[in-house]
Amino acid sequence: MDFEYSAKTRELQARLQKFMDDHVYPNEGTYKKQLQANTEAGKRWSPIPIIEELKLKARPAGLWNLFLPVDSARHSGYEGAGLTNQEYAPLAEIMGRVPWSSEVFNCSAPDTGNMETLARYGSEEIKAKWLKPLLEGEIRSAFAMTEPEVASSDATNIQTRIERDGDHYVVNGHKWWISGAPDPRCKVYITMGKTDPDAPRHSQQSMIVIPADAPGIRIVRPLDVFGYDDAPHGHAEMYFENVRVPAGNILLGEGRGFEIAQGRLGPGRIHHCMRLIGLAERALELMCKRSLERVAFGKPVAQQTVTQERIAEARCKIDMARLLTLKAAWMMDIAGNKVARTEIAMIKVVAPNMACQVIDWAIQAHGGGGVSGAFPLAQAYAHARTLRFADGPDEVHRNAIAKWELGKYGSFGKSAPAPVTRGA
The missing domain is CATH 1.10.540.10 (Acyl-CoA dehydrogenase/oxidase, N-terminal domain)
Known part of the structure; x- marks a missing residue:
């Protein structure tokens, strides 16, 4: 390497x-x-x-x-x-x-x-209609996967129905944590739902492209995270109610939703983790500067042993997370997502937990100001904490990692699939 x-x-x-x-x-x-x-x-x-x-x-x-x-x-x-x-x-x-x-x-x-x-x-038609303006930055989009009625940490639970009706599909479902849906520039949803509930477990789901102005789409409310609603982008709770979409908007064909999700989530997890590492680096920088400025008990907070220990631990944790994420990226490049599945799952556990801890230490070094809007740390923490759910909760990734590890020593876990969970 x-x-x-x-x-x-x-x-x-x-x-x-x-x-x-x-x-x-x-x-x-x-x-x-x-x-x-x-x-x-x-x-x-x-x-x-x-x-x-x-x-x-x-x-x-x-x-x-x-x-x-x-x-x-x-x-x-x-x-x-x-x-x-x-x-x-x-x-x-x-x-x-x-x-x-x-x-x-x-x-x-x-x-x-x-x-x-x-x-x-x-398809070429879909690329011309939606991909081109997205690449030009003319519109924005959303990915509709997570649902409030089921544990979306197991994506096979998804209940949204995508049913064929002649030359169209009819979509009915209840979604939430749909990133970007409240944004007025959001013009298209890539939506995951069931086309065949009786098919094998991982062949029931499909993905379909739905125009945001299609009749039957109802946004209920924006959702907040620790009091932040992340406007103007944010997350929404929404319904698809008898939404009719041309049959050509199905991606790859019926039953291939999990296949698409695996291709989509690998790079996304790299992006999320590296952005979190950048956020943690910023928090450490702010922590160092603030602790050098503040005086407590006759000396700068930076000279307090507990502060020095936290700064040192933060430096170690950030660098370890970065190296692990770079290893995952390298393996994806040379061998593909499937071979890199353990490393991808590992970074999704390591990076958000690391960022939460480093930001928390930075907040502590800032005193009461750390939890206020005077510094970016409180909102940074809220953002980092949500990413212990986005792209799959810690528990799902830990279970998969453990099964693959056990699979080295016996049959248990050898065939465990890579987690397909809520994606952002």
Whole structure:
């Protein structure tokens, strides 16, 4: 294994870091003010002007669709940066330091996963209608999988029905935690549901592309996380009620939903984990600066042994998580998602737990300010905590890892499938 970044990656890292230094970090306050202004004007779900302004700078700077891998670029007819998972990972880390910044580069979830899905599995008509405007940044999208009535940690539980009716499918279901659905720019949903409840367990589900303006779609409410609703993107609870969709909108064909999900979730988990590592790095940076400034019991908080221990532990945990994530990305690149399944599951346990712990220590070093809106840490913690559920809860990934480990010493666990769970 060689985790030395390629010359191409190093050059993109430098350009991306400069863009962050010149345009993103100086505008964090602007973003906050504009979000507040939208809220006061009753337009909480409207796009934030500074993000739209920065998009116009990022694209000509060659920092657009950086996530788009070689195979998806080939299928889509568009050029991304053409990076491997290992090459894109450190770029995702840089973007992760400011949670909203990935949208500036058209690299934010769930659009990235949806674009890869449409590029790999969509018809030419679907690509022209939905993939092209997504890659251009003209619209946004959502991925509708999780349901409130069932434990979506086991995706075979999904109850949404996708039933054939002549030249159409009719979709009925109740979904929630649908990232991006409240955003007025969301124009399409990739939706998972059952086409054949009597088929073998992993052949019951399918994925279908549903226009957001199709009659019968009803958004009930935005959902909040520890009091944050993440406007203007956010998550929603929604219903599909007798929604009619052309039969050609089914992806790959009936019963292939799990196959598509496996192709979609692997890269997405790399992206999530590396963004979390960037968020944890930012928290550690803030922790160090704040502890050097504050004085308690006659000396800076940074000189308190407990603070030094936490800083040291944070440094170790972040670097370990990064190396494990890079290993997973490397294995996906050279051997594929199936071979890398253990590493993918491991990073989904390690990275969110690491980020929660590091951010928590940073909050503690900030005192009461840490849980206020004066610093970005409280919202960062809320974001990191949700990712112990997104793309599958810790428990599901731990169970899979244990079964595969036991499978080395006997028949138990050898055939255990990779987790297919809620995706963002």
